[in-house]
Amino acid sequence: MENMTDLAPFNAAIDAVLPGIRSDLEDLVRIPSVSSPAFDQAELDRSASKVKEILEASGVSDIDIISLETETGRGRPAILAHRPGPEGGPTVLLYAHHDVQPPGDRSTWDTEPFEPVEKDGRLYGRGTADDKAGVLVHVGALRALDAMGGLPVSVSLFIEGEEEIGSPTFVDFLHAHREQLKADVIVVADSTNWKVGIPSLTTSLRGLVGLEVTVDVLDHALHSGMYGGPVLDAVTVASRLIATLHDEDGAVAVDGLHGYDRAQVDYPEGQLRADMGVLEGVELAGRGSIASRLWTQPALAVIGFDATPVETSSNTLIPSCRFELSLRVAPGQDPADAHDALTKHLVDHAPFGARVSFGGRELGPAFQAVETDVMKTARQALADAWQAEPVDIGVGGSIPFIADLADVFPEAKILVTGIEDPDTRAHAGNESLHLEEFRRAILAETILLTRLAE
Ligand SMILES: [Zn+2]
Known part of the structure; x- marks a missing residue:
């Protein structure tokens, strides 16, 4: 191992902040922030305010809620926040989204979609994973670092409110707030891990x-x-x-x-x-x-x-x-x-x-990551948090905004990390978050931010 960090203080800090993170996640899941226009858009304002409140309780004071006006209409509320770290250190932009998919047919759920319920180590509910867990992974890392003495890097947060409808005002947003979003490293916590127990970086998207x-x-x-x-x-x-x-x-x-x-x-x-549920006899x-x-x-x-x-x-x-x-x-x-x-x-x-x-x-657009030192650092942080070798994975679906980020900020090193696993069922009934994986994701990001300062 190239980095012999003692993990005990990290684990202690995570244990200290985890109950609060869990209850903030549950509060957020109870707000049905569906960005699809057929749903009550006031819920998105509520969830944006809740995210702001959660950030305020995490030592972040510079927070704006922004609904961008564009030629094609008004964007859903995004949270843009900044918390300075040590002078001269790197800046890391943390991305996640607070909007969710519609719940779909109630019969596809065993529990109420917007009432978080824990069962067998998983937390069920719409957005428990995609991507409210992503929001709380970032927040968890900030709080854990505070518990360990403060932020080692400057951090900006961009919590989008329209990812599930294809991020219509995203590119305009990047240009309008270019200076506030500018960062050395961008962490996008909105993908999946290979399987429970095996962490991943997502290095390609179709x-x-x-x-x-x-x-x-x-x-x-x-x-x-x-x-x-x-x-x-x-x-x-x-x-x-x-x-x-x-x-x-x-x-x-x-x-x-x-x-x-x-x-x-x-x-x-x-x-x-x-x-996939491929029928017997059907060939690949x-x-x-x-x-x-x-x-x-x-x-x-x-x-x-x-x-x-x-x-x-x-x-x-x-x-x-x-x-x-x-x-x-x-x-x-x-x-x-x-x-x-x-x-x-x-x-x-x-x-x-x-x-x-x-x-x-x-x-x-598709996305193909180009290998960087930051990716090596991230893999090491994942390995330490999971105590398992991470793997690079692709995702067959598209996350068009990742290519947009790479386009607008060509200098930034982009990391696409995961909070989902193959049983998450994002977008479907019975969406759930594996709670032990959630803890590991917070631990990994806490280690990563610490090492990015070195
Ligand atoms: Zn997502």
Whole structure:
């Protein structure tokens, strides 16, 4: 071990602050701060005020609650706070978000979504993990450091209120508050660990291309008996077009889309099947390691399809149909390039000369971490807190704001850390936080902030 820090004072400090952290987390979970516009947005103001109160009780006095006005509307309330450390030392920006996903169907929960309940070492409730635990990991580290004599580094906190709706005012916010957000290191506590007992840094995220596609073959509907034969209906044509997107192995077959396979961990097939609920007899698609198929190769799915519903179907050749594609872009590829490759493929492969046109598109950047000394320091802190070797992981989903952070603050070293584990069920019913992992995450961040000062 390169760093022989005595962990006893850290552990004592964590034990001292943990009960308060736990009750603050529960208070925050009781506020249904759903950022989706269909929900009462006053709850977000309440949770922002609660976060402010929690920070005030953690020695932070410079705290603003900001709802940014932009051309596209008013942002959800974010908390921007700063607490100075020793003169001349580094500044660390701690990110988390206080908004949550909607609870979803009540029947998917065994307990009330906004009433935290502990069961078998886990705390159940919407936001217990994603990402109110992230907020409290940062707060826990501040309080533990205070218990040990004070902050070793200057700390800024950015607690966002709109992550779950895609952070619409995030980039504007970064520019508007650039000076306050400026930091040497950024810690984003909003990802997952590999499994309980094995901590992780998230070093890659896939990007996203959403694309609406319309296929037209006729200028009006026709009797399928009178005219069926010489012209195929739009759904059949669209199905043939969709079938060209993957090869016989089920790997994405679009020229110009890139991917790679150098995963550090092995995701056993049986485990994946159990985690995903793959039906007996259904074979896995794609090539290469399973981790690479999830994290560092492109993936393409049809996520919506509009055609005549079966209930109202008649003997008619359908002239036109529409579908929505969701392309996950491998880290390292620009989503705009991936979008161009996908649209070119669809036009080039249009069966029988069918008309293919495109509607709305959505682009989200991917992320690929570049190795830094700060990442080594972070891995050592994780190893000490967990007493286990950390692993680098990718995440198949997109966190577009991480690429935005890297864009606006190219000098800052970004660390993406986790409070979730494979059983967390973020966004679903029965979301929960593993409480021992939560403690370890606070311990790791406390050690990390101490070592960043050295
Ligand atoms: Zn989150």
